[in-house]
Amino acid sequence: MKKFLMAFASLVVFGLTADAQKVEFEEFDLDNGLHVILHQDNSAPVVTVGVMYDVGGKDLGGDEKAGNRTGFAHFFEHLLFEGTENIGRGEWFTIVTSQGGSNNANTSMDRTYYYEVFPSNSLELGLWMESERMLHPVIDQVGVDTQNEVVKEEKRLRMDNSPYGQLLPAVTENLFKKHPYKYKNIGEMEDLDAATLEEFKAYFKKWYGPQNAVLVVTGDFQMENTKKMVRDYFSEVKRGTTPVRNFPKEDPITETIKAKHYDANIQLPAIVAAYRVPGFGKRDAYVMDMVSSYLSDGKSSKLYKKLVDEQKQALAVQAVNLGQKDYGIYALFGIPLGDIALTDLLAEMDEEIAKMQNELISEKDYQKLQNKFENRFVNSNSSMQGIANSLARYYMLYGDVNLINDQINIYRSITREEIQAAVKKYLNPNQRVELEYLPKKDDQ
Structure with missing residues (x-):
């Protein structure tokens, strides 16, 4: 009975939110x-x-x-x-x-x-x-x-x-x-x-x-x-010629690309694993938003809880889905704590990715994700400035202004199975850049 009441209450809140935010x-x-x-x-x-x-x-x-x-x-x-x-x-x-x-x-x-x-x-x-x-x-x-x-x-x-x-x-x-x-x-x-x-x-x-x-x-x-x-x-502004783009397509990454970069402004190294993912108009881009939120949005997220709170292996850890029109960038980022090696920290992050590839996320975590994206939707339309930005962006980059009202329904429709499938498809070691971001010494 308690579960029924909670579910009913959630449906009521979702319905009221959708009406209020139209x-x-x-x-x-x-x-x-x-x-x-x-x-x-x-x-x-x-x-x-x-x-x-x-x-x-x-x-x-x-x-x-x-x-x-x-x-x-x-x-x-x-x-x-x-x-x-x-x-x-x-x-x-x-x-x-x-x-x-x-x-x-x-x-x-x-x-x-x-x-x-x-x-x-x-x-x-x-x-x-x-x-x-x-x-x-x-x-x-x-x-x-x-x-x-x-x-x-x-x-x-x-x-x-x-x-x-x-x-x-x-x-x-x-x-x-x-x-x-x-x-x-x-x-x-x-x-x-x-x-x-x-x-x-x-x-x-x-x-x-x-x-x-x-x-x-x-x-x-x-x-x-x-x-x-x-x-x-x-009206008096004269019409010009619409520019035509013809950007070359990227070849798929099939072997891990290893790279290093040196920064004189840091004392602590960092590790990054970056993947090419679909541009933000594609459904899988929405799925990858949910993957990044699941892994590192907040102190209760999987990577933060494991590597920062429990195992004390990372000073900072994050998963980011950087949306772009033609190709998105999905990146895992970590700063190790103490003597933890960059490769060990990356292996710990990979372990969480592997779990997502091999089993569905829990129903509880799935509902938490839905709540987070509902809150983001509400906040994005909470000011005239935010609404203006959203209307312009959805028209210009997505080709659908009404996403300002409908985009939340895309996130609501994403299933646990889709999340698992996307992680299997895009987040494999042979499809990424592994970047060691290191302190620069005087002789480098």
Whole structure:
């Protein structure tokens, strides 16, 4: 009887959560190809205006003469705050903060996202500023030189002088041999130093047109008035040519790739086992999300409980499913405690993988996973800014905006058998990079 009541209560909570979290939205396209998504919620006097462009670190700059240039998308994340024909250099942030707003941008290997959060009476300002970024950016040598120094400082702070800051690049350069995922998102500074102003202008023209973007507005606004403002501010942006990608396919990894990387900023070594897995639009990518959560999400997870709590063999341990569009990266990571060898720590992690391959996870652990993903779903749609990001991302990268409401059902439908099958399929020693991430000595 107790089990029945608990099960019934869970169903009621799931049902109420699904109803409460349903996000209503409207979509339309301008003649120039700009896709627009509007989510109205008048419960608080706040609006978010976001624009996501289908360009990321995998999209290289340069030309046939110059060759490939890395880091252009990330560079433009900074450069397009320099100013426009109607917004003076350095005035962008001042305008936003003077109206009680905030703004930011971020770049992944697959997309670039800019957004502003304003009191709702400044919605028109947000739309005007994003249309200015698309229509009238000032791309000149002063701005390029200024942002070049900003990016260099960011690289020094986050990568060159940060403990384990080179970990991801050390993985990707070994895991990918053909696909541009092998490059650093921030790029190589030699590429940015060598790039000409004409190359930067050509990159903007290629990637930042309305046909390669989605505009999202969420929050406190009136629908018809907002549609009119969107058309007024963005319709004059000229449509460009939609870029075509033709990235080479990676050959399957059939033998373990062993690699080492040395970092002068660390004293404790680390071990990484990294695998190529399907991109995040595939069902198996959702399954691998659940695998990583099962292994290392929280102190009660399998790897943490075993290696940190019980056996005292690791200072830190983690399993991560890094979602990307073309290929995902699944990685096991550990920092040994005391005199534990890296190979021994990896063997202990492999033991947990083998258990998942040979037997189903328990029904109790399965229900715990479902609860975790339910909570993540609720939290992802808990703010207008979060909803704006989700709407843009699901449209741009997944091709299905309604995943903002339906994605949780994919996780709910994943079975214990699917989890076991995915671990068997993707997480085998002969399919991975084994990276020893080591302290760098003076003579190395």
